[in-house]
Amino acid sequence: xxxxxxxxxxxxxxxxxxxxxxxxxxxxxxxxxxxxxxxxxxxxxxxxxxxxxxxxxxxxxxxxxxxxxxxxxxxxxxxxxxxxxxxxxxxxxxxxxxxxxxxxxxxxxxxxxxxxxxxxxxxxxxxxxxxxxxxxxxxxxxxxxxxxxxxxxxxxxxxxxxxxxxxxxxxxxxxxxxxxxxxxxxxxxxxxxxxxxxxxxxxxxxxxxxxxxxxxxxxxxxxxxxxxxxxxxxxxxxxxxxxxxxxxxxxxxxxxxxxxxxxxxxxxxxxxxxxxxxxxxxxxxxxxxxxxxxxxxxxxxxxxxxxxxxx
Amino acid sequence: xxxxxxxxxxxxxxxxxxxxxxxxxxxxxxxxxxxxxxxxxxxxxxxxxxxxxxxxxxxxxxxxxxxxxxxxxxxxxxxxxxxxxxxxxxxxxxxxxxxxxxxxxxxxxxxxxxxxxxxxxxxxxxxxxxxxxxxxxxxxxxxxxxxxxxxxxxxxxxxxxxxxxxxxxxxxxxxxxxxxxxxxxxxxxxxxxxxxxxxxxxxxxxxxxxxxxxxxxxxxxxxxxxxxxxxxxxxxxxxxxxxxxxxxxxxxxxxxxxxxxxxxxxxxxxxxxxxxxxxxxxxxxxxxxxxxxxxxxxxxxxxxxxxxxxx
Numbered sequence: 012x013x014x015x016x017x018x019x020x021x022x023x024x025x026x027x028x029x030x031x032x033x034x035x036x037x038x039x040x041x042x043x044x045x046x047x048x049x050x051x052x053x054x055x056x057x058x059x060x061x062x063x064x065x066x067x068x069x070x071x072x073x074x075x076x077x078x079x080x081x082x083x084x085x086x087x088x089x090x091x092x093x094x095x096x097x098x099x100x101x102x103x104x105x106x107x108x109x110x111x112x113x114x115x116x117x118x119x120x121x122x123x124x125x126x127x128x129x130x131x132x133x134x135x136x137x138x139x140x141x142x143x144x145x146x147x148x149x150x151x152x153x154x155x156x157x158x159x160x161x162x163x164x165x166x167x168x169x170x171x172x173x174x175x176x177x178x179x180x181x182x183x184x185x186x187x188x189x190x191x192x193x194x195x196x197x198x199x200x201x202x203x204x205x206x207x208x209x210x211x212x213x214x215x216x217x218x219x220x221x222x223x224x225x226x227x228x229x230x231x232x233x234x235x236x237x238x239x240x241x242x243x244x245x246x247x248x249x250x251x252x253x254x255x256x257x258x259x260x261x262x263x264x265x266x267x268x269x270x271x272x273x274x275x276x277x278x279x280x281x282x283x284x285x286x287x288x289x290x291x292x293x294x295x296x297x298x299x300x301x302x303x304x305x306x307x308x309x310x311x312x313x314x315x316x317x318x319x320x321x322x
Numbered sequence: 323x324x325x326x327x328x329x330x331x332x333x334x335x336x337x338x339x340x341x342x343x344x345x346x347x348x349x350x351x352x353x354x355x356x357x358x359x360x361x362x363x364x365x366x367x368x369x370x371x372x373x374x375x376x377x378x379x380x381x382x383x384x385x386x387x388x389x390x391x392x393x394x395x396x397x398x399x400x401x402x403x404x405x406x407x408x409x410x411x412x413x414x415x416x417x418x419x420x421x422x423x424x425x426x427x428x429x430x431x432x433x434x435x436x437x438x439x440x441x442x443x444x445x446x447x448x449x450x451x452x453x454x455x456x457x458x459x460x461x462x463x464x465x466x467x468x469x470x471x472x473x474x475x476x477x478x479x480x481x482x483x484x485x486x487x488x489x490x491x492x493x494x495x496x497x498x499x500x501x502x503x504x505x506x507x508x509x510x511x512x513x514x515x516x517x518x519x520x521x522x523x524x525x526x527x528x529x530x531x532x533x534x535x536x537x538x539x540x541x542x543x544x545x546x547x548x549x550x551x552x553x554x555x556x557x558x559x560x561x562x563x564x565x566x567x568x569x570x571x572x573x574x575x576x577x578x579x580x581x582x583x584x585x586x587x588x589x590x591x592x593x594x595x596x597x598x599x600x601x602x603x604x605x606x607x608x609x610x611x612x613x614x615x616x617x618x619x620x621x622x623x624x625x626x627x628x629x630x631x632x633x
Binding site for chain 2: 087134170291
């Protein structure tokens with residue numbers, strides 16, 4: 012299999028990479044994301060053409076998009092890229108590059124990369140989830156991303172865990188994302204500090220707006236409020252994670268996104284809360300909980316893997 | 323493919339059938355479920371031996387068990403059949419019958435039957451769910467039941483939709499089953515009647531303990547309290563069903579169990595609530611909602627299909 016060209020189209024920036032079979036990046040480019048379909052295709056064609064000059068030349072390209080991508084690779088809808096509505100972006104780019112172009116959801120491709128080249132290596136059925144601004148993920152079975160009947164399998168941030176809970180960014184109440192994202196951790200920390208507690212967290216922020224990373228700094232220093240907050244956040248993560256595992260029965264879960272930087276400060280309470288929520292835990296093999304290994308480049312690497320995958 | 327012998331082992335009774343390729347039952351036997359592993363194997367061998375005399379003779383048998391069944395067909399744990407713990411019941415029966423015996427979870431086999439011979443015929447990826455004493459189901463993709471990494475894929479009643487909600491029979495708080503099962507509908511009706519409302523429901527019960535079916539009778543007669551209760555129950559069903567569809571992206575959902583007898587009284591408010599909860603509903607094809615077609619024989623028919631499936 013020749014190395015593929017993988018492109019992660021985010022709301023603000025585009026990351027394009029050429030990856031080798033091991034998932035290592037051998038070349039990359041970054042540009043801002045332009046607005047609108049035609050300017051985006053122009054930018055992608057430009058950046059891709061440069062990377063097609065690498066040796067050996069990529070024989071295909073993959074694109075990851077934050078949005079709903081159907082089985083034909085059409086971007087049905089993207090909240091962060093409003094110019095893409097029923098957009099056949101893969102066909103448009105293929106016509107410019109002269110190689111096949113495949114398109115999938117960014118979270119699916121990050122999951123593909125983590126499952127096969129990152130934190131999930133060695134496991135057969137991997138649920139890989141990124142906890143960042145939102146919560147996204149995918150289920151990879153035997154090296155293939157599950158796509159569902161229409162391409163929308165694995166909207167793992169968007170199921171109800173708390174009917175009376177906070178609104179989700181998607182407009183539905185009580186979704187897991189609304190209590191488990193990195194954004195939610197930051198909001199929990201700001202609420203705590205506003206209430207007059209969490210002095211260690213506020214100190215870690217040093218005048219900047221309090222965010223999830225400051226909880227980690229304070230917790231690492233032994234701050235009790237920070238540790239308690241992390242325990243509450245870990246319970247929020249566990250309630251959805253165990254629910255997903257009851258439904259999907261993976262053998263490993265790979266946890267990525269900013270909150271993965273919390274390391275054992277998160278993993279220790281998470282493992283306890285997860286085991287307490289998992290169905291039949293006394294009668295079943297453990298589900299491995301692992302951290303992601305590919306960082307913010309996972310989607311681009313996954314797109315490169317998709318580009319080189321047999322069709 | 324020769325017809326298979328399918329056996330549904332429930333907590334109180336065993337139903338064994340021989341089914342033809344269309345899933346029609348051509349012979350059946352019912353006996354009470356004995357307690358303990360050896361008596362159960364004896365009873366299964368007896369009932370199966372009788373049905374093996376049918377022409378053409380079944381070339382294999384399938385068993386559906388209410389419990390956790392691993393990929394090897396071992397019954398790891400069954401709350402309703404406490405004598406089965408790490409029980410290789412398929413091997414034991416195969417040794418007695420001289421034909422291969424395969425074992426799966428009862429809800430998985432009911433889903434297999436409904437997806438391929440019942441309410442889901444014509445769809446590629448079918449989520450089939452039974453709303454009875456509990457809530458169980460399975461996802462059938464291209465005619466095959468998804469099993470997950472360990473055999474436990476699709477514990478669809480057991481994910482959290484309401485963290486602060488009622489306890490589930492499994493011992494975890496807030497699971498969908500606790501608010502969406504037929505049992506839950508009956509409990510909602512009894513609570514209403516106890517509060518002094520729901521006179522039409524109480525009248526339909528006519529002195530018997532109020533149950534879900536009485537809500538249907540009263541609602542069919544236009545009783546306003548019953549119709550309101552069904553709307554609340556439909557919302558309980560919808561919150562979990564839309565969540566599952568956001569995760570699993572089927573093209574059809576098949577709804578079985580006692581509550582399916584409610585027909586359009588349930589389906590009408592359910593469709594409205596489901597569409598309101600489904601992610602990206604304005605940008606995606608409809609997910610079909612259908613009623614089950616095989617009733618209480620679905621698991622036995624699914625076991626017969628499993629018996630005849632290629633390995």
